[in-house]
Amino acid sequence: MRLITALALAASLLLGGVGGVGAQERVNEIGNVSIEGNSKVDMFRPEKDKESIPRNFQKQPPLIPHSVKGYNITQNFNKCMDCHSKERAEETGATKVAKSHYLDREDKKHSNISPRRYFCMQCHVPQFDAKPLVENTYKPAAKKGE
Amino acid sequence: MMSLDKYLPTWVKRIGLVSALLLFVAGIVFWGGFNWALEATNKESFCISCHEMEENVFKEYQNTVHYTNRTGVRATCPDCHVPKEWGPKMIRKIQASNEVLHKILGTIDTPEKFNAKRGQLAQNEWKRMKANDSQECRNCHRYDYMDYTEQGNRAARMHPQAFTEGKTCIDCHKGIAHQLPAIDQHIGKQNEGAVAISHGEKPAEPAEAADKK
Numbered sequence: 595m596r597l598i599t600a601l602a603l604a605a606s607l608l609l610g611g612v613g614g615v616g617a618q619e620r621v622n623e624i625g626n627v628s629i630e631g632n633s634k635v636d637m638f639r640p641e642k643d644k645e646s647i648p649r650n651f652q653k654q655p656p657l658i659p660h661s662v663k664g665y666n667i668t669q670n671f672n673k674c675m676d677c678h679s680k681e682r683a684e685e686t687g688a689t690k691v692a693k694s695h696y697l698d699r700e701d702k703k704h705s706n707i708s709p710r711r712y713f714c715m716q717c718h719v720p721q722f723d724a725k726p727l728v729e730n731t732y733k734p735a736a737k738k739g740e
Numbered sequence: 741m742m743s744l745d746k747y748l749p750t751w752v753k754r755i756g757l758v759s760a761l762l763l764f765v766a767g768i769v770f771w772g773g774f775n776w777a778l779e780a781t782n783k784e785s786f787c788i789s790c791h792e793m794e795e796n797v798f799k800e801y802q803n804t805v806h807y808t809n810r811t812g813v814r815a816t817c818p819d820c821h822v823p824k825e826w827g828p829k830m831i832r833k834i835q836a837s838n839e840v841l842h843k844i845l846g847t848i849d850t851p852e853k854f855n856a857k858r859g860q861l862a863q864n865e866w867k868r869m870k871a872n873d874s875q876e877c878r879n880c881h882r883y884d885y886m887d888y889t890e891q892g893n894r895a896a897r898m899h900p901q902a903f904t905e906g907k908t909c910i911d912c913h914k915g916i917a918h919q920l921p922a923i924d925q926h927i928g929k930q931n932e933g934a935v936a937i938s939h940g941e942k943p944a945e946p947a948e949a950a951d952k953k
Contacts, residue, residue: 643892660894664805671920672927679925682939687897709928 638722646689647721651734655717656689662720667713674714679707778833784816790843793817796854800918807917820876820917821865828872859921859935866910874909881909912939 640661647657665673677688695711696704745753752760780786788794798817801807806815823829848854848861869876883903888896902912914920914937924934 643894645893660892664803666919668919670922671915672925675925675927676937681926685939687894705926706929707925707927712927 638724641721641723650732652737658715658718658720660720662715667715672712672714675707678714778829781833782818782822784818787817792843792848792854796848796851797918804917815880815917819879823872823875824879828875855921858919862914862918862921863935866914869910870908877909877913907939 640663641659643660645659647659649656662673667673675691676682677686678691680690682688683690691707691711695707698704698708699710748757755763788798806820808814822832842848846853848857854861883899886899888899891899898912920937922934923937924930925937
């Protein structure tokens with residue numbers, strides 16, 4: 595019995611040791627940044643309110659040019675629609691929800707927004723002051739007639 | 741003692757000076773005790789001592805800026821839900837005996853029951869805040885001292901506009917500390933029993949509609 599305990603202890607020490615070595619290795623894919631310690635991600639801050647951001651490519655879902663802190667989308671209430679719905683947009687000066695959002699999957703138009711568009715932030719994302727880890731050389735395809 | 745006699749009012753002479761002094765002390769003790777009881781029931785720890793509050797609204801509030809924020813300044817339950825001035829505070833405290841009754845009846849003692857009543861509860865509180873011009877918000881947030889240059893673009897645009905139109909905080913800032921009830925926002929099929937939310941344009945209407953139901 596004592597032998598089994600000793601063996602188990604030794605095994606767990608060994609395994610723990612291996613795990614420790616693994617964590618100290620540097621992960622080159624994200625630019626020689628150690629993955630130890632506190633993640634820096636939570637130090638990024640939402641960008642301050644600004645005018646709408648130009649699209650990077652055709653049909654890109656427009657980016658959210660303001661902080662969305664505390665803006666919840668729940669079963670009961672969609673905070674985005676409090677300003678961006680067609681009923682509210684004029685008063686709040688927000689961008690109106692696009693017409694495409696009223697189509698169901700059969701392309702049939704409805705008087706209400708399609709439920710499949712409910713989760714705004716699946717496509718429209720807020721911006722943070724995070725700098726790109728690697729240089730981005732993306733160029734959009736030329737627009738029609740260019 | 742004899743020289744004092746002519747300065748004493750007749751009722752003091754009748755009951756005796758010692759009794760009068762004892763009455764005075766008893767007054768202090770009773771007023772102090774009353775005030776103490778009032779303050780004791782005006783604490784966050786008292787509010788969440790009942791699980792109706794702790795399991796529902798308190799949990800939701802923990803995700804909001806009035807619970808946790810950069811500087812650690814907090815607005816606790818009574819800061820928003822109990823008036824600070826003596827008169828309105830007494831009135832609210834007496835009204836709260838109805839809440840004690842429903843605590844005993846167990847009207848909202850499960851999250852399911854609470855959510856079923858959420859629309860009504862929320863509208864009661866919106867109505868109260870609308871009636872006193874969001875006094876509890878304005879105890880800390882005063883329009884006159886707002887620096888629009890420090891506010892985000894959207895807040896700096898909307899605030900002066902809303903104040904000119906005579907709107908009050910609760911007209912727009914509903915659901916700032918707790919989850920909202922189901923609101924009809926013209927998305928998909930309308931929710932059963934969803935509340936139409938007002939932004940101050942038609943203040944009395946939603947409350948009246950709720951009364952008719």
